[in-house]
Amino acid sequence: MGRQAYLDKIAFGRSAFEPTQSVSVSPEYIQLESSQSEMPARYHEASANNYIQLYDERGNPINPRSHQYGKKLRSAQNDVLASVGVVERRRSSSHGLPASSEQRFELLEAEDTVGNAVALVTTFTENLCTWWIGTIGDRILAFQYHHALSFGQITASEYAHSGTSVIYAGFASRIFATMNMQAIVYSVFMYQPLERLLHTTRAGVRTKTFFRQTRKVLKSAFRLGLEGLCYPFYYHAALQRLGLVPARPLLPPWSSLIPFSSTSPLQPFSLYYNASDSFTDCIKAALTSPVVLLCIGHSIERWVYACVYEAVEASIIRPDKPDIPSRDINGKDRAMAVLGLRRESPPLIRNAIHKILGILGWAWPLPYQSTERSGPNVAQAVEVGGTQVTNATPFNIPVVSMETPPATEPLDADVITIPIDAIEDLMRSTTPPGSATGLDQDENDPRIRITSREGIVEMEVRLPSRILSTHTDVAEAVGPQEGHSATEPLDRGHLVKGNPYHRVTQLSCEPAQMISAMVRAQLVGLAMLPIRVVTLRMIALHYLAGQGRYTGSQRAVSGASISTGFSWQGIAVQLSRVALCGALEVTVDLGLWGLQYLAITNFGQTLFGWGAL
Structure with a gap:
């Protein structure tokens, strides 16, 4: 059957996550190809008396109908919760746009x-x-x-x-020398020829440890x-x-x-x-x-450029609320990380650059931040539910954002940031979805599931990643927390509720x-x-x-x-x-x-x- 190829790979010690070399089909089952985008006609014509099992290209059994029914059930639950005021439906930024x-x-x-x-x-x-x-x-x-x-x-x-x-x-x-240097540096740190050589020659632990400890020296010598x-x-x-x-x-x-x-x-x-x-x-x-x-x-010029780069990029006014998120939003950040340009600017330089750009009208004004800090021995009284709570320590809630925050420490040139979307694409099954419905646009809506088990009421909240960035008003109202980067207010200080979406592309x-x-x-x-x-x-x-x-x-x-x-x-x-x-x-x-x-x-x-x- 279709799962036989999956079992054969495990038996022969090969990866079970790779597509099979040949696709098998029989009257009892259908195995899909990687490039297949629609369900075969035999699958739609199947009934309870003539059931046909469907397998993906890896040999795993799938059921697109159950996935579609699950989406309908979750949509119905969200409709009920939205009607009673528990959740609020928010359409995606691309909702209502023409074309697919x-x-x-x-x-x-x-x-x-x-x-x-x-x-x-x-x-x-x-x-x-x-x-x-x-x-x-x-x-x-x-x-x-x-x-x-x-x-x-x-x-x-x-x-x-x-x-x-x-x-x-x-x-x-000048251009010939500069382009050749950047191309060589980018190629070396992307393909890692030294690591490939150690892997090919099956170097010992001592050799690998030696090269790992002398990595910075080798980088300097290479430069x-x-x-x-x-x-x-x-x-x-x-x-x-x-x-x-x-x-x-x-x-x-x-x-x-x-x-x-x-x-x-x-x-x-x-x-x-x-x-x-x-x-x-x-x-x-x-x-x-x-x-x-x-x-x-x-x-020294590369070091100065890296110190100035983050401060200028974080201050300049640019489109930053995309109507449609791009597939590869971190391509430029990946290249900058390889070239060593994603280190955080010193606070003094960042504030000075932002003030200059703010005077010229090229940067958003800095939000007001109180410089007074209460000492550890100063009592702070907070009223919670009619009860006075003294010396309450505020809880730092991390703010989730779609955009890649600036690095909090200098990144090495061989550190490459991998976008979350790329990891999700690798983990997501390549099985083609069922028939397209109007429920796909609600895929990113918040979902709350309430269950009762042995007298205990449980509530499960699911907030998709694409919606988390629009629910940071409470965290922003708390004020800047200790340890947060100083560039965060610059990126979100001007994003008020009701601000329309716009294009965020290389052209804009x-x-x-x-x-x-x-x-x-x-x-x-x-x-x-x-x-x-x-x-x-x-x-x-x-x-x-x-x-x-x-x-x-x-x-x-x-x-x-x-x-x-x-x-x-x-x-x-x-x-x-x-x-x-x-x-x-x-x-x-x-x-x-x-x-x-x-x-x-x-x-x-x-x-x-x-x-x-």
């Missing part, structure tokens, strides 16, 4: 695809419009111009020196190796942006990838110290080496994503400004020393020269020029954001039936 659920999900996927395309085009256009501003800013940081020169004169001088190549100089090499591998590309991009080498060819010569060769940027290791003289000189040479400074700068969230990316770029750029100054100047000096000169004849044309001496007036002028570059970049980004907003609104209303965005 599958068609609505396909529409969401199409909307996400269009949103990804718009994001890609916007990112490319933004880099094309603002790359020259960053190039001018790097040259201002690396070279010391005369104080009397204005920003317009410096820009005209650099344009006369480099021509139109100032628009794209160093772009290809350092990638930085060294991609260093020629970053070095070439920096020289192109500084105007020391032509913008063509776009990528460095392949001979520069060979370490310790004549064309390798690793030679000389340091201009000021010989690493082979002594241990002290070795440390000093490492601190003055461009490759070491660049690797340290990238590590793209304007907020662009604002968030713009804010993060400016904050990270300001934090990395001192390290960037030192790194750019060391790279320029390293290249000029390798060419046999320290002053650089190319830069003499524009009236600029590398100098190590700074005055207070020079520092003030440099900071004002850098601030002007940042303001100009923000202005261009806001202009592009306005065009993107109009395009996205038009796409949503024309193609996907949006109402008011």
Whole structure:
């Protein structure tokens, strides 16, 4: 019979949860295939005298009729409880929408695809419009111009020196190195080649323990190796942006990838110290080496970006009350966790960023929180049922939310968050349901079952996961509890009762994503400004020393020269020029954001039936 395949798997030591290789059918039973979506006609024609047992693709007996009758019974119980006021029926957010659920999900996927395309085009256009501003800013940081020169004169001088190549100089090499590093890191932490190797070679317990204890060291060494591998590309991009080498060819010569060769940027290791003289000189040479400074700068930049990322993402106003929950709502969070960007921001940084964004109107205002806390010895009287209760300790009720809360501790790069929906899909039987009825829309309604057994009345309450997020008013009224993340009021403080649902897709969230990316770029750029100054100047000096000169004849044309001496007036002028570059970049980004907003609104209303965005 149909269950024989299931029993054979157990007997031969194979998994009983895998579909059978062949589907068997006989006059007494029917086994369904994985791709079958409808009940066979023989099953519907069966009667009490001619019963046909139904098996799923795994060989387990099923009865779709009993499942359908159970749904009808639960619906009737809920109708009775709702009529007497015990429960309140709440329709799902997608109730009343046209088309079926599958068609609505396909529409969401199409909307996400269009949103990804718009994001890609916007990112490319933004880099094309603002790359020259960053190039001018790097040259201002690396070279010391005369104080009397204005920003317009410096820009005209650099344009006369480099021509139109100032628009794209160093772009290809930088993007090539960055994308390759991220792709390699994501692939390694997704496929876990080291763990697969240990499993294939059947390594012993000591070997596995050793690799488990040295995991962090191996990660750091892996990152350092990638930085060294991609260093020629970053070095070439920096020289192109500084105007020391032509913008063509776009990528460095392949001979520069060979370490310790004549064309390798690793030679000389340091201009000021010989690493082979002594241990002290070795440390000093490492601190003055461009490759070491660049690797340290990238590590600090990733750390700063991770600290700022959570605060900006939690503060920016974005659509967060979906009418139809997406199938893969945690795909982006999974990628961010692999790249190590889901650590919690420090409270000081989070509050400062939120205040700045709140002043600009890009964040919801913080709810009022009382700073007064009663001490442990202060008596608190609470009246419960006419009885005074003293020193009552409030019970912390965890608030359940559909959205993934920010991590409360730094996540390792190999920690991947698996959405609950994915686990439910794996555990849920793939047997096709019975005939579709109008009761499917009540699948997520709260259910209460009251039974009486030997004089004891028992009440069972079932709250589905998709409805729990709408029943947090009581927990919010209690106030912020100790131990809750400070970002929780930001996400739910504006969700009042009666707030309508809206689309939460890649397309609808793209304007907020662009604002968030713009804010993060400016904050990270300001934090990395001192390290960037030192790194750019060391790279320029390293290249000029390798060419046999320290002053650089190319830069003499524009009236600029590398100098190590700074005055207070020079520092003030440099900071004002850098601030002007940042303001100009923000202005261009806001202009592009306005065009993107109009395009996205038009796409949503024309193609996907949006109402008011």
